[in-house]
Amino acid sequence: MTRLLDVENLTLQFDTDEGRITAVDNVSFTLEAGEVMGLVGESGSGKSVTAKSIMKLNPSNAIYSDKTKVTLHLDDGPVDIMSLQTSTDLKVIRGGAISMIFQEPMASFAPAITIGDQMVEQLQIHTDMNAKRAQEVSIEMLDRVGISDAGTRFKQYAFELSGGMRQRAMIAMALSTKPKLLIADEPTTALDVTIQAQVIDLMKDLVKDFGMGIVFITHDLGVIAQTADKVAVMYLGRLVEQGAVRDVIRNPAHPYTKGLIAALPQLDDLDVPLQAIPGDIPSPLERPPGCVFNTRCSAIVGDVCSSAIPSFSKITDSHQVACHLYDEGASK
């Protein structure tokens, strides 16, 4: 496998009226080509902000720390994304080497421009195709994602398509420039289950065909289990656990991941009572010291939880957790 993306020590703060808040705190992960990484977390965990940092899409009040390093490995050498400043520089990344799919496809398409015109426009910006060729490629792509009668759909507006169809068109548009990396931010959350199953299948097929890497953001562990190769679990801006999908879902190590799985209603055993994680996610303005999960954790080791930030410990070669329970010398 070839390395596609390196994210090292990503730390991101926002200047707001209420003070400076830390949205992402020292997050590091890697992604290989052809690999799907699931980024899981609840609202406010910083998963979307993390993904947007890869494209430098965060608003102008975002402050990246000096240690942050994001490297995208392309065929003609690595690109240091944090050093890109002007929009001309960023064009290589945005819509070129990296594409993004958003949760609400209706909000992502311009309402007064046809689907086709929007697809052709980006192809003309990012590739040297002429208008005619761009149109052919676009219709081909629409057909590829399972939109029937692609020629007609090409001339339609976003409101004329159903929800599932719109999300397919969004995927077609994102993939038509042949990106190396696709960031999918809750791409199936707004869809019905039967449509969600179709879109998940489609995305799996496309990974196989195009060999790109995907960062798949979702709050739904079931969707992750069905799509991802590896998982990173986020809580309040920090990575708490990461590893291969089977390891993390079958043998969750962090109390938060365990709680998340126990809170999920399972169909195979209806007698198990639902277990909520007590308390609420703290506000990012009042981040607890030490381990960020210590205010809700049921497995506190001692004072160390509220004083020291846990570092990653290895469970297996493909599974890491940041929790004091697994500190060297700690009794389990």
Next chain:
Amino acid sequence: MSEDVLIEARDLSVHYPLRGGSMFGPKPVVKAVESINLDIGKGSFFGLVGESGSGKTTLGKALLQAAPITRGTVGYNDGDVAFDLTKLTPVELKEYRKRAQLIFQDPYAALSPRMTVRDIIAEPIEVMGLTSSRDETDARVREIAAKCRLNLEHLRRFPHAFSGGQRQRISIARALVSQPQFVVADESVAALDVSIQADVLNLLKEIQQEMGLTFLFISHDLSVVAHICDHVAVMYLGRLVETAPTRELFSNPRHPYTKALLSAIPSLDPDDRGKAQKLEGEIPSPTNQPSGCKFHTRCPFVTDHCRKVEPILQHSRDGHEVACHRWEELMTP
């Protein structure tokens, strides 16, 4: 109406008029809910499942007399009073409003940002004139707030100070303060995170048992419904396609749509990939419904008969009803 039934809908239909159509002949309508027969037992936690556009919210509203009922009847009988919801007098309607309440989906949109939590919860009883003094109102508010795990400190604050889960608990307190018999919860946990969702579901169940309420729980999430409801009805394009006690429905689904819906839920087992039975296509537009069985455009077992004749929900003694021409032959492998 039998003793233990709280809500009894017969041939209930809700049609909304559409613009256009010819000056003569029938006006075009959207059949949002069509010919539904439904009994909701007293004290039951009744789940209503379906995809977007299946008419589940409209049905919930119709049972609250908040959507125009085109045809059919809805009976309500809680032992104290009995109404036919389609023939309510204004006085009876006021009475019904006290007895039937709604909990909304989005706790961020449902609470006024300019009112304190105490005022939000007290508003229904003040409007309905259920108490005679401010002290009595306060006592009622405090009692219901305690049940919903809100403390006195919370009552003085404004909604913006609360998280999603806490806000949903405020919405629940507001819905329950008039001591209703029947509560419709429309996607009440859909906007919440998983770790918070479980907490709100447990609270709903607790309150239901404590106060002897009857819940209509509308949701698109089958696994949530499986855990909290004792009876489930599945809707598709305005029709009920299957209804059964929860365990029976989930262990032994009969309608091809229910089966597909169940298998489309992403499994937590990474080795379970690709086993699901996938449905082609999408739910048809309610303005342009297919003939015969409404599900025939996506059903893998469709026959000519299905395209022509609409199946009716078949009564069965075990309480498991299904609207499908072929369910029996499909059950025998």
